[in-house]
Amino acid sequence: MSLILSVAIIVFIFVVIFQIAKASEYVSILKGEEASRQQNNKINGFLMVAFLVLGFVGIYVCNKAYYGKTQLAQGAASVQGEKVDEMLFVTLIITGIVFVITQVLLFWFAYKYQEDKNRKVFFFAHSTKLELIWTAIPAIALTVLVVFGLRNWFFFTGEPPKGAMVVEVTGKQFGWIFRYPGKDAVFGKKYYKNIDPATNSVGIVWDDTYSKDDILLEQTMYVVKGTPVKLILGSRDVIHDVGLTHFRLKMDAVPGIPTTMWFTPLYTTKEMREKTGNPNFAYEISCDQMCGNGHYSMKGVIEVVDQEEYDLWMAKQKPQYFTAFPEKDPTAVPVAAADTTAKVATAKM
Amino acid sequence: MSHEAALHNHEGHESHGHDDHGHHEHHDTFLTKYVFSQDHKMIAKQFLITGMVWAVLGGLMSVLFRLQLGYPDASFPWLESILGKWAKGGQITPEAYYALVTTHGTVLVFFVLTAGLSGTFANFLIPLQVGARDMASPFMNMLSYWFFFTASIIMLSSLFVETGPFSGGWTAYPPLSALHDASPGSKTGMDLWIISMALFVVSSLLGGLNYIATILNMRTKGMSMTRLPLTIWALFFTAVLGVLSFPVLLSGLILLIFDRNFGTSFYLSDIYVNGVGALSNEGGSAILFQHLFWFLGHPEVYIILLPAMGMVSEIMSVNSRKPIFGYMAMLGSLFAIAILAFLVWAHHMFVTGLNPFLGSVFVLLTLLIAVPSAIKVFNWLTTLWRGNIRFTPGMLFAIGFVSLFISGGLTGIWLGNAALDIYLHDSYFVVAHFHIVMGVASMFGMFAGVYHWFPKMYGRYLNNSLGYIHFWITLAGAYLIFWPMHYQGLAGMPRRYFDFSIWESFKQFADLNRFISTVAMIVFAVQILFLINFFYSIFKGRKVTVLNPWESNTLEWTTPINPGHGNWPGEIPEVHRWPYDYGKDGHDFIPQTTPVGEDETETH
Numbered sequence: 001m002s003l004i005l006s007v008a009i010i011v012f013i014f015v016v017i018f019q020i021a022k023a024s025e026y027v028s029i030l031k032g033e034e035a036s037r038q039q040n041n042k043i044n045g046f047l048m049v050a051f052l053v054l055g056f057v058g059i060y061v062c063n064k065a066y067y068g069k070t071q072l073a074q075g076a077a078s079v080q081g082e083k084v085d086e087m088l089f090v091t092l093i094i095t096g097i098v099f100v101i102t103q104v105l106l107f108w109f110a111y112k113y114q115e116d117k118n119r120k121v122f123f124f125a126h127s128t129k130l131e132l133i134w135t136a137i138p139a140i141a142l143t144v145l146v147v148f149g150l151r152n153w154f155f156f157t158g159e160p161p162k163g164a165m166v167v168e169v170t171g172k173q174f175g176w177i178f179r180y181p182g183k184d185a186v187f188g189k190k191y192y193k194n195i196d197p198a199t200n201s202v203g204i205v206w207d208d209t210y211s212k213d214d215i216l217l218e219q220t221m222y223v224v225k226g227t228p229v230k231l232i233l234g235s236r237d238v239i240h241d242v243g244l245t246h247f248r249l250k251m252d253a254v255p256g257i258p259t260t261m262w263f264t265p266l267y268t269t270k271e272m273r274e275k276t277g278n279p280n281f282a283y284e285i286s287c288d289q290m291c292g293n294g295h296y297s298m299k300g301v302i303e304v305v306d307q308e309e310y311d312l313w314m315a316k317q318k319p320q321y322f323t324a325f326p327e328k329d330p331t332a333v334p335v336a337a338a339d340t341t342a343k344v345a346t347a348k349m
Numbered sequence: 350m351s352h353e354a355a356l357h358n359h360e361g362h363e364s365h366g367h368d369d370h371g372h373h374e375h376h377d378t379f380l381t382k383y384v385f386s387q388d389h390k391m392i393a394k395q396f397l398i399t400g401m402v403w404a405v406l407g408g409l410m411s412v413l414f415r416l417q418l419g420y421p422d423a424s425f426p427w428l429e430s431i432l433g434k435w436a437k438g439g440q441i442t443p444e445a446y447y448a449l450v451t452t453h454g455t456v457l458v459f460f461v462l463t464a465g466l467s468g469t470f471a472n473f474l475i476p477l478q479v480g481a482r483d484m485a486s487p488f489m490n491m492l493s494y495w496f497f498f499t500a501s502i503i504m505l506s507s508l509f510v511e512t513g514p515f516s517g518g519w520t521a522y523p524p525l526s527a528l529h530d531a532s533p534g535s536k537t538g539m540d541l542w543i544i545s546m547a548l549f550v551v552s553s554l555l556g557g558l559n560y561i562a563t564i565l566n567m568r569t570k571g572m573s574m575t576r577l578p579l580t581i582w583a584l585f586f587t588a589v590l591g592v593l594s595f596p597v598l599l600s601g602l603i604l605l606i607f608d609r610n611f612g613t614s615f616y617l618s619d620i621y622v623n624g625v626g627a628l629s630n631e632g633g634s635a636i637l638f639q640h641l642f643w644f645l646g647h648p649e650v651y652i653i654l655l656p657a658m659g660m661v662s663e664i665m666s667v668n669s670r671k672p673i674f675g676y677m678a679m680l681g682s683l684f685a686i687a688i689l690a691f692l693v694w695a696h697h698m699f700v701t702g703l704n705p706f707l708g709s710v711f712v713l714l715t716l717l718i719a720v721p722s723a724i725k726v727f728n729w730l731t732t733l734w735r736g737n738i739r740f741t742p743g744m745l746f747a748i749g750f751v752s753l754f755i756s757g758g759l760t761g762i763w764l765g766n767a768a769l770d771i772y773l774h775d776s777y778f779v780v781a782h783f784h785i786v787m788g789v790a791s792m793f794g795m796f797a798g799v800y801h802w803f804p805k806m807y808g809r810y811l812n813n814s815l816g817y818i819h820f821w822i823t824l825a826g827a828y829l830i831f832w833p834m835h836y837q838g839l840a841g842m843p844r845r846y847f848d849f850s851i852w853e854s855f856k857q858f859a860d861l862n863r864f865i866s867t868v869a870m871i872v873f874a875v876q877i878l879f880l881i882n883f884f885y886s887i888f889k890g891r892k893v894t895v896l897n898p899w900e901s902n903t904l905e906w907t908t909p910i911n912p913g914h915g916n917w918p919g920e921i922p923e924v925h926r927w928p929y930d931y932g933k934d935g936h937d938f939i940p941q942t943t944p945v946g947e948d949e950t951e952t953h
Contacts, residue, residue: 003427014878021814021882025891028813037739040813044740047821048748055828066836069857084772091769095759102726102755109733110748113669114740121932122735126675130731131724138723142716145766150709152768157705173531173623192619193627203621233702236621238525239635241700241775245841245854248772252701254635255524256618259702284854288775288843290518292525292532293443296846 038115045114052107071245074276077283077304079264081248083152090148094141156249160262164228167221170202171233171240171253174294176285177201178221182213182319187232195236199324202236206321216320220301223265224310230262240298241289246272250288265304272304385495387487388914392494393473394806397799399494399501400465401880406505407456408873410449417441419866421848421859435513443847447516448534450845452508454519455542457788459549460504462653464497466795467591468553470656471560471584473802477905478578480569480922482915485562489555496552500545507541515542518845520646523616523638527608530625539609543602550599553591560588569904571924575680576941578903578928579673582680583659586687587652594648594691601641608633636701643694650787651690655683657794658725658754661747663928664801665729667901668744669736670937672929675728682721689718699767700774708767715765722758726751737932741899742816743801749824750793756828757786760835775845778838781831789827796820799883804898808911809890815882819875826872830865837861902928902940 028036067073076082113119168179168187179202181187188211194203201218204211223229233242235253242261243250251261265283273281285300305313322329386392413432416425417440424439435445472490476483484490507514516534517525521542529536564585568577577585604615608630616638617630666673673679695703695711703711729751738744760782763769773779796819803811842855849855849862897906904924908916922942930939934950 010874014874014881017818017878018815018881018885021812021818024814025812029891040817041738041740044745044817045738051821051824058828059832062833062836066833066858066861070836070839071841072839081772084769087766087768088763088772091763091766095762098723099755099759102730103752105730106733106748106751106755109730109736110738110740113733113736114738116737119737120935121669121671121737123672123931123933124674124731124735125672125929126677130727131675131678134727135720135724138720142719142762145762146713146716149712149766149768153709153712153766153771154705156768156771157708172621192621195621195627197623237623238528238531239522243775243841243843245772250700250771250774254702255620256631257634257636257702278853280853282853284852286841286843286852286854290447290520290522290525290845293447293516293534295447296443296848297851299851 041115045111048107048114049111052104052111055103071248074246076246076248077265077267077272078244078247078249079266080156081246081263082266083155084248087148087152091145094145098141156261160228160230164230164262165223166230166232167223168202168232168234169221169242169253169300171235171237171242171287171291171298172201173237173292174287174298175218176221176242176298176300177236178217178300179204179320180215180217180314180317181210182215184210184213186210188212188214192236200320202234204320206324212321213319214321215317216323217317220303222303222305222310222313224307225265225268225271225304227307228262228264230260233259233261238291239289240287240291243286243288244283244302245286246283252289265302268304268306270305385491387483387491389472389476389484389487389490390806390912390914390916392490393469395494396464396468396472396497399498400461400469401883403456403460403501404465404876405880407453407461408876410453410456412870412873413441414446414449414453415866415869417446417847419863421850444513444516444533446847447518447532447845448508448514448538451516451518451534452504452514455515455546456504458519458649458653459546460497460501462788462791462795463553463591463649464549466791466798467584467587467652467656468493468497468556469795470580470660470798470802471556471588473806474580474905475560475563475584476567477805477908477912477916478581478903479564479567480572480904480924481563481567482917482921484559485567486559490559493552493555493559496548496555500548500552503541503545503548507538507545510537510541512536512538514538520639520642521605522635522642523605523608524620524635527605527616528620528622528628529609530622540606543606543609547599547602550595550602553595557588557591557595560584561592564588569921569924572904572941575677576924576927578659579662579676579679579683580656580659582683583655583662586683587655590648590652590655590687590690594645594652597641598645601638601645604641605638636698639698639701640694643697644691646697647694648690650783651686653787653791654794655686657750657791657797658683660794660798660801661729661750662732663903664743664747664797665732665751666929666931667801667899668739668741668747669732670739670931671732671736672931672933673728674731675724676927676929678724679728682724685721686718689714689721693718693765696765696767696770699770712765712767716762718765719758719762722754726755726758741800742811742813742820743797743899745817745820746793746797746800749820750790750797752824753785753790753793753827756832757782757784757790761786772841773838775843776838777834777842777844780844781834781838784834785827785831789831793823796823796879801899802905803883803886804893805905805908805912807887807890808893809886810893810898811886811890812882815878819879819882822875823872826868826875829868830872833861833865897940900938902930902938904941907940907942 076085170177188208189205190203191205192203194200233251233253235255240253241250242253247263249261249263251259273279283302287295287298426439428436429439435442512533515538525531526535526539607613608616614630614633616635617633620628662673693715696715699708764773764782800811800816837858893910907922924941925944926941928941
């Protein structure tokens with residue numbers, strides 16, 4: 001019913017606007033087409049300059065309302081992110097100046113040079129000097145941006161410093177799997193045909209000795225504040241993308257082709273909760289590449305903690321090998337009492 | 350006057366069924382005149398009206414998914430009555446949301462802004478402005494439309510498939526688009542999508558070859574290449590871009606068909622699908638498709654934008670009563686853009702794991718495009734400077750185009766820089782950028798063209814007041830919708846999200862989303878107003894009584910008010926000068942057909 005009503009109202013409004021427009025056409029014929037054209041020209045000329053002024057007011061209002069809700073207001077949470085933000089402001093200033101100048105000229109010229117019977121137009125077909133000027137100036141400005149951008153780009157995509165932590169991230173429809181290499185700091189081999197959703201979600205090859213201490217986790221990963229972390233990304237099914245808004249980075253997770261990214265987190269999750277005043281703050285991993293109907297809910301979390309807390313957490317992790325083959329778990333089999341304490345420890349996590 | 354006869358023969362009957370005036374020349378039946386027409390002007394109108402149908406459908410789709418984004422918790426029972434199982438309980442399902450987003454993108458980019466914009470105006474303007482009776486091959490031209498029509502029907506039919514239309518985004522990246530089991534939309538819907546796109550490629554190749562052949566071979570006497578209006582140059586580069594890049598998309602799609610249905614592994618490797626298990630495909634590259642796709646996809650942006658630029662240059666010069674500033678620079682920048690269009694595709698792929706050095710080359714080439722773009726903007730501004738501007742609705746949309754092109758072009762400098770793209774990629778910042786610079790700006794170019802050439806198309810005027818309302822609300826609306834989206838992008842909000850409520854980082858924009866959705870609906874309604882104006886004016890608009898209503902220099906205004914097939918009843922006029930002699934030596938305008946006088950200051 002409400003649908004019919006709103007359709008009826010819209011149709012009614014259309015009819016009214018249409019009739020007025022029709023009538024104005026008849027009036028213009030009565031008044032003399034030339035006279036009414038000149039009048040319309042004046043109105044539109046005025047609207048040009050009005051639009052310019054209201055536009056800048058609108059930009060101010062929009063900025064006031066929404067700047068605080070962007071990441072820029074909150075500040076970046078990684079070394080890379082700070083560079084991104086810095087570059088963003090430089091780009092904003094350069095493009096902002098061009099934006100203001102060109103928009104002002106456009107709407108101002110439109111207003112100023114609106115038709116006037118007495119004006120004689122200036123036959124001005126070309127000027128090599130002017131054209132050279134506005135080829136050269138953008139070229140110089142862009143060179144600055146390119147140099148600045150490429151320096152950052154090679155830093156972001158270059159090798160992480162020695163001693164960086166390494167974590168493997170695998171996307172699947174619709175969630176994230178994290179693998180830590182364990183004590184030997186080397187990942188065991190994997191092959192996708194070994195994937196078993198219950199016990200071996202990334203397809204680790206158990207025959208490989210390096211695989212025995214690999215740790216598999218879902219949903220949440222831990223990294224250490226101030227320590228560079230390198231992520232090796234992959235996907236089990238379709239292309240996903242590890243979007244790290246707070247660290248200002250993202251990289252696709254492609255099936256069959258490993259990709260990498262690295263960053264150095266600057267604040268622990270706890271520190272960010274205080275900094276942002278949001279007790280629920282989390283470093284969320286968002287999937288940024290369309291991956292199917294659950295795309296919008298493909299969330300992971302990065303817990304940034306200090307070294308001490310990380311060591312404690314790591315000590316509690318059990319290699320996936322023992323989950324896949326419980327009978328080989330040395331802590332589980334020999335003494336029954338030890339088994340229960342281990343279970344309590346896991347339950348507490 | 351020989352014009353009179355042709356004028357009366359066609360009067361007012363360009364587009365509806367009664368053909369009782371068709372007794373001149375040979376007998377045209379309804380079928381040969383309106384359906385299987387080989388007249389470029391009729392084919393142009395067919396492209397335009399089919400494009401309009403798609404624009405309404407595509408726009409309606411955006412209204413529906415904006416409803417979800419703006420009012421994620423509300424339920425609209427009427428949605429269930431029109432969408433059925435896709436909106437159970439009055440709320441759009443994620444499947445339906447992604448199908449709508451995907452179809453909206455595909456349809457707007459290809460069917461509206463490629464076929465509807467460049468198909469319409471290339472067909473309409475090329476023969477009229479170069480001084481030809483028709484296209485080089487009118488029959489191929491007709492086929493071009495009918496391939497497009499068939500592609501449209503197949504795309505439309507995919508909306509009614511049980512598993513739904515394709516829903517993996519208009520870029521159709523495999524493996525999502527290659528695996529039937531990865532998403533319901535990747536089943537039959539995707540096969541139909543590919544077939545439709547393949548037919549569309551055929552259509553655009555048939556059209557493009559024709560446009561190139563006509564421009565190169567069929568110019569009238571005296572119409573040297575540097576005397577062509579900038580519209581024709583823009584349409585020429587557009588056609589070249591299309592002919593060179595669409596086949597690459599087709600090859601990519603063919604490989605995709607093989608991967609989908611015949612067990613090959615061009616794009617597939619190491620895949621385990623939930624509920625199906627490990628697939629046997631090994632050794633393919635999912636990224637290969639992206640290279641093939643964007644090798645078309647980026648030139649496609651210019652295929653959409655160049656015709657708009659050309660028309661804006663022409664309309665701006667006519668209505669400023671002043672020559673376009675820097676004709677050769679405009680031409681050179683079009684050429685530069687056309688070349689660079691082929692060398693920047695990988696800037697869509699900075700975060701796919703692309704080799705960083707290769708990435709840096711693409712940064713450089715991408716930002717280089719800003720130079721010819723800047724030249725064009727400054728030249729448009731200088732064209733306005735010290736002119737005598739008539740604000741016809743066409744001129745208003747041309748000015749709006751420049752404003753939007755500046756706004757959207759400048760954010761391209763952000764996104765083209767890989768180190769910023771690594772943050773902004775696939776966020777709402779990108780959505781804002783390409784909607785302003787490619788979507789709305791090109792739409793403005795299209796509107797400018799429709800308002801400007803409507804009198805030539807139908808021998809009647811559009812209603813001016815409705816044109817003004819249409820322009821101002823659309824311009825303000827476009828900025829109100831897309832400007833705030835930059836802020837969402839700077840908050841990292843990813844595009845193609847059905848719902849943001851579970852995200853601590855992105856859920857702070859609920860009120861803004863509602864605002865954007867509301868404005869989007871108003872703007873959509875105003876476009877309907879334009880369509881009413883359009884169709885009403887075809888039959889009932891104020892009649893054109895003079896040959897050259899805008900006092901323009903170009904050749905199309907030397908034809909009769911309602912030109913027949915063949916355009917000029919007598920000889921095709923000869924051209925003596927470039928098309929931009931406005932305000933020269935005290936003359937308001939000097940048509941191209943006027944011979945150069947002895948005392949003229951400067952000849953071109």
